[in-house]
Amino acid sequence: MFIGRLLLILVLAFLLYRLVRFLLRLPGGTVRPSFPRAGGTPPKSEDMVKDPCCGVYIPVSEAKCLVVGGKRVYFCSNECMEEFRKSRNV
Numbered sequence: 001m002f003i004g005r006l007l008l009i010l011v012l013a014f015l016l017y018r019l020v021r022f023l024l025r026l027p028g029g030t031v032r033p034s035f036p037r038a039g040g041t042p043p044k045s046e047d048m049v050k051d052p053c054c055g056v057y058i059p060v061s062e063a064k065c066l067v068v069g070g071k072r073v074y075f076c077s078n079e080c081m082e083e084f085r086k087s088r089n090v
């Protein structure tokens, strides 16, 4: 009888140990991406702009910006920007 109770206590202690370990592992245990962006819609700030020099479309964040007569003009590279500057004499 005594051994039976001891065994029960041991089993309960083991289960409690497993439960504590499980609870401790929960936060940050599994790595979940906070922003599942792969294949999703691009952020709104990523507007596509046209390079007037070579006609290529680039996202605003990657484009080179030049202000011409108070108007923003975007380019895919410094080379295109220089070429545009030369042609416009800015």
Ligand SMILES: [Zn+2]
Residues within 6 Å of the ligand: 051, 053, 054, 055, 056, 075, 076, 077, 080
């Ligand atoms: Zn270009």
